[in-house]
Amino acid sequence: MKEKNEIDFASGLTCPIPKNDYDRVLLAHGGGGTLSHQLISKMFFSHFDNDLLNEQHDSAIFNIEKGKLAFTTDSYVVQPIFFPGGDIGELAVYGTVNDLTAAGAKPKFISVGFIIEEGFLMEELWQVVQSIKRAADNAGVIIATGDTKVVDKGNGDKIFINTSGIGIISEKINISPKNCKAGDKIILSGRIADHGITIMAARERLEFDTTINSDTAPLNGLFETIEHFGEKIHMMRDPTRGGIASTLNEIAETANVGIFIEEEKIPINGEVDAACEILGLDPLYIANEGKMIFIVSDDSADEILLTIRSHELGKEAEIIGTVTEEDSGIVIMKTTIGSKRVVDMISGEQLPRIC
């Protein structure tokens, strides 16, 4: 249990490493000596505060019931690290939460590994740490273990974060591309391309009429609302880097099925759409962070769609297409003008360091 004064401290508006001591991260903060320990105990342990971390072991140790686990990892190198609607800390937590969710798992434990560039502002590190804590609380995951490395100035870029995660998969759930079959419906949980366009705008200092925000969000709560549909949910994936085009292509290829989508069904924010047009970008390829693609059994698709829409993060969900037997491995889109075109996988992301 926390003491009263610890709660006050952890509410956290003041950086626990006083500016007069160290206003920037030094190499020694990653050296394994006293400065490392001060940083880890005063900033990380105090703020993330939980029984697993408080053991101060190199590994977190916990009991687990017999069953299926999901295990995932992602490194985050987004630039800029603070952007409208989020920051690298929140992104790192939600990204891993969503990867576990896409496996049909309930996210339980995450690890946080920092690679910090020498000279990074201590105050900015503190902002990121607070954001990680808020995001973990919001998603209901425990920060179980961590690591901090500092690289010399010029050999990193402010901060990179790796999060790995462990989730538990209920017996009723079986998510796999192999389950996709002709007739299945493809549900998209909401508007596309918000994250990518936000990062692009922030980086290039583009000004749009009103603010576009990253859609970064944890999708485990949304999945919980439909979990009782069990094996009617065949496949899930969060369309991040490469956008929904790349994700659908991956599914078509791995599952050996065709995918048919209708452009007019794909939700998009008008301002994002306009920005894409001005920039000459195809929103199908732009990264999302808080969206999920569900491939579900035809006979339950409408009911699952309604349930998804009942959740705040799924209220704009749409059935955007169908799994087909023909055109195996290929994604075909009926455009708004009625023609059909193949939606290829592009060679790279239009924008590096999107996540």
Place this chain on the structure above:
Amino acid sequence: MKEKNEIDFASGLTCPIPKNDYDRVLLAHGGGGTLSHQLISKMFFSHFDNDLLNEQHDSAIFNIEKGKLAFTTDSYVVQPIFFPGGDIGELAVYGTVNDLTAAGAKPKFISVGFIIEEGFLMEELWQVVQSIKRAADNAGVIIATGDTKVVDKGNGDKIFINTSGIGIISEKINISPKNCKAGDKIILSGRIADHGITIMAARERLEFDTTINSDTAPLNGLFETIEHFGEKIHMMRDPTRGGIASTLNEIAETANVGIFIEEEKIPINGEVDAACEILGLDPLYIANEGKMIFIVSDDSADEILLTIRSHELGKEAEIIGTVTEEDSGIVIMKTTIGSKRVVDMISGEQLPRIC
């Protein structure tokens, strides 16, 4: 099962991404599009080849029995990435294997997250990938999941690797600083400071009479030889960054005990010792990679020591000291000349980016 030709391929002397196609890593190799997929499938999936990875899901999914799990993470930023006795790939696998081992766990699954600098030589990436595979096979762990990011040139340094790992702890094992008590013996598995001095020599192009090699090695096999001593093993930790001085200080502090060690009992390679003297460094603070500190019950210490010595990686093990009731939180060393001194924790590592 692998096909014959895949085995030949995986024996791996030729980089699976032909030089004429891409001799260096491009930003697009981390973009989530075609180039990412080529790199991941041709180099990572083909070479790491296992059922979990072959599912090509964002998460690995596996069954697990009810019990205690250990979960750990570490990022590796060592510079140079190739050094006498090892490289960053091997280090990343063994480091996480050893962190799990230090929790008393049998390492089972690891994740591998790459952050690659644009322009990194494809051939060097291939060397690292092969090294990771060899190390994972050697330690008996499965590369369950992974991630690849590419950062623009000048904002990284060749390659950083995060490995996270999951291990299973047997019911008979209970490793915790809280178990340390006065009278316990402190066993060190072998010679100190090899890794740190190797990296220092490689970086500064120092020439010693003969070659000093990194001691990077997986210690799970060594632990298996003493696992049957069960609760007689109170605490374990691998003394990496900050050397045995920092590790012993951490244990003394967390366990609220005193630690008394004898300098003459601490094994060290004569050349390493000489190098430390020339460079004005204290080997107690120099990083190790393939060493373990065991704190064990007094009544079984000799038997445990003999068992450790029966293993290739423990043949130079020594009892270097004792846990004491007095001097709580402090490490005291009897020097070779017979005086006593406090072994403090220093503020940082003498050398950044040691692991």
